[in-house]
Amino acid sequence: MTGRLEGRTALVTGAGSGIGEAIATKFVAEGATVVLADVSGRQDEVAARLGELALPYQLDVDDDDAIDALETYLREDHGGIDVLANNVGVNGPALLTHEYPMADFDRVMRINVRQFFRVLQVGLRLMVERGGGSIVNTASIGGVLATPSAAAYITSKGAVVMMTKTAALEYAQQNIRVNAIGPGVTRTPWLDGLGDELNATLAAQVPQGRVGEASEMANVAAFLASEEASHVSGQLWVIDGARTAG
Numbered sequence: 001m002t003g004r005l006e007g008r009t010a011l012v013t014g015a016g017s018g019i020g021e022a023i024a025t026k027f028v029a030e031g032a033t034v035v036l037a038d039v040s041g042r043q044d045e046v047a048a049r050l051g052e053l054a055l056p057y058q059l060d061v062d063d064d065d066a067i068d069a070l071e072t073y074l075r076e077d078h079g080g081i082d083v084l085a086n087n088v089g090v091n092g093p094a095l096l097t098h099e100y101p102m103a104d105f106d107r108v109m110r111i112n113v114r115q116f117f118r119v120l121q122v123g124l125r126l127m128v129e130r131g132g133g134s135i136v137n138t139a140s141i142g143g144v145l146a147t148p149s150a151a152a153y154i155t156s157k158g159a160v161v162m163m164t165k166t167a168a169l170e171y172a173q174q175n176i177r178v179n180a181i182g183p184g185v186t187r188t189p190w191l192d193g194l195g196d197e198l199n200a201t202l203a204a205q206v207p208q209g210r211v212g213e214a215s216e217m218a219n220v221a222a223f224l225a226s227e228e229a230s231h232v233s234g235q236l237w238v239i240d241g242a243r244t245a246g
Contacts, residue, residue, distance in 0.1 A: 002031060003029065003030035003031030003032070004030045004031070004222060004223075004225075004226035004227070004228060005027055005030040005031050005032035005082075005083065005222070005225060005226060006030070006031030006032075007031065007032075008031070008032045008033070008082035008083055009032065009033045009034075009035070009074075009078050009079075009080070009081045009082050009083070010027050010032045010033070010034045010035070010081060010082065010083035010084070010085065010225070011034075011035045011037060011070075011074060011081050011083070011084050011085070011123065012024040012027065012034055012035070012036055012037065012085040012087060013037045013038070013059065013061060013085070013086055013087050013088050013119055014037075014038060014087035014088050014089065014138075015034075015036035015037055015038050015043050015046060015087070016036070016038030016039075016040040016041070016042030016043040016045075016046060017038075017040065017042055017046075017188065017189055018186075018188035018189060018214055019087060019138060019183060019186060019188065019214045019217045019218070020036075020038070020085070020087040020138075021042075021046050021214070022213075022214035022215050022217060022218035023085045023087065023136075023217070023218045023221045023222075024036050024046060024050065024054065024085075025046075025050060025215075025218065026215070026218035026219065026221065026222045027083070027085070027218075027221075027222060027225070028050045028051070028053045028054050030222055030226070031053075032053065032082075032083065033053050033055070033078075034050070034053060034054050034055065035055050035057050035074065035078070035081075036050075036054055036055065036056050036057060037057045037058075037059040037061075037070065038056075038057075038058070038059060039058070039059060039060045039061065041058070043056040043057065043058070044056045057070065057073070061088045061111065061115045061116075061118075061119065062110070062111060062115055064118065067115070067118050067119060067122060070122065071122045071125070071126070074122070074126055075126060075129075079130070080126040080127070080129055080130040081123065081126050081127070081130070081133065082127075082130065082132075082133045082134070083133060083134050083135075083136070083225045084119070084120075084122075084123035084127075084133070084134075084135045084136070085136050085138070085221055085225070086116060086119050086120055086123065086135060086136070086137045086138065087138040088111060088112070088115060088116050088119060088138075089111065089112050089116070089138060089140075089156075089157075090107065090108060090111045090112060091108070091150075091153050092104045092105070092107070092108040092150070092152045092153055094149040094150065095149055096148070096149055097151045100151055100152065104152065105151070105152045108152035108153055108156055109152060109155070109156055112153070112156035112157070112159070112160070113156050113159045113160070113163075116137075116156075116160060116163075117163060120135065120137065120163065120167065123135050124167060124171060124176065127171075127174075127176045128171070128174055128176070131174075131175060132174065132175030132176055133175075133176050133177075134176070134177045134178075134179075134224065134225045134226075134229070135164075135167070135176065135177070135178045135179070136179055136180070136181060136221045136224045136225055137160055137163070137164045137178070137179070137180040137181075138160075138180070138181055138183070138217075139157050139160040139161050139164065139180040139181065139182045139236055140153075140157040140160075140182055140183060141182050141183065141184045141238055141240045141243065141244050142154045142157040142158070143157040143158045143160060143161040143180075143182055143236060144158075144161070144182065144236070144238070144244060145243075145244050157182075160180060161180060161182075161236050164178050164179065164180040164234065164236065165178075165234045168233040168234030168235075169234060172233060172234075177224075177229070177230075177232065177233040178233055178234065179224045179229070179232060179233060179234065179235050179236075179237060180235070180236045180237065181217055181220050181221055181224070181236075181237050181239060182236050182237060182238040182239065182240070183212060183217045183239050183240070184206065184211070184212055184238070184239065184240025184241060184243050184244075185202045185203075185205070185206065185211045185212065185240075185243075186211060186212040186213065186214055186216075186217060187211050187212065187213050187214060188214060199211070205243060206240065206241040206242070206243050207241055207242040207243060207245070207246075208241035208242060209241075210241065211241075212239060212240065212241060216239060217239055220237050220239055224237065
C-alpha cells in the first residue's frame with residue numbers, strides 16, 4: 001500500500017522537535033520526501049532517524065536572506081514543493097496586557113506573523129509555479145480562545161487563522177489548498193519542562209482529561225496535506241479534546 005503523500009515533496013519548518021518533528025515523521029511515513037527546516041540543529045538527528053526521504057536544512061526563520069535562500073534551494077534542487085507544513089512559532093512571557101514589554105510583543109509578532117507570512121509566501125510562489133499544492137499552517141486554539149497573560153501569542157495565532165483563510169480564497173482557482181491546525185495543549189519537550197503539577201492542571205482543563213500528543217496533530221496535518229482533503233480549504237481544524245466545544 002502506498003502512502004497518501006507518495007511521490008510528493010514537502011517542507012516542514014520547526015521540524016527539529018515537538019509538533020514539527022511529528023509532522024515530518026508522519027509525512028515521511030506517508031511516502032513524501034521531506035525537507036526538515038529548523039534553526040536548532042536537531043533536524044539533523046531527526047532526519048537521520050527517518051532515513052533517506054528526510055533531508056535536514058538549517059534555517060533561521062528570523063533571517064529574510066535565509067528564507068530567500070530556502071526558496072532558491074527548493075526551486076533549484078527539488079523543482080518546488082507540493083506540501084508546506086508552516087510550523088514556525090515562539091511564545092512570550094506570561095504577563096497581563098498592560099505590563100507586556102513591547103520588545104517581547106514585537107518579537108512574538110515578528111516571528112509568528114511576519115516571518116510566518118514570509119514562509120507562507122515561499123510556499124505559495126512555489127506552488128503557483130508547480131500548478132497546485134497543499135499548505136497546512138500551525139495556528140492554535142489561541143486563534144479562537146483567549147487566554148489571560150498571553151496577549152502577543154493569542155494575537156499572533158489569530159493572525160495565522162486569518163492569513164490562512166485569505167490565502168485559501170486567493171489561490172483556490174490555482175489548485176492550492178490552505179488550511180490550519182489548531183492544537184490545544186500538546187505534549188512537547190517545552191510542556192514536559194513545566195513540571196508534573198502544571199501539566200496536571202493543564203490536563204484537567206481538557207474534557208478528555210489529558211493533553212494532546214504531537215502525533216495526533218501530525219495525523220490531522222497529513223490528512224489536510226493529502227488528496228483525502230481535496231475539497232477542504234480555508235479551515236481551522238481544532239485538535240483539543242473538546243476544550244473549545246463549550
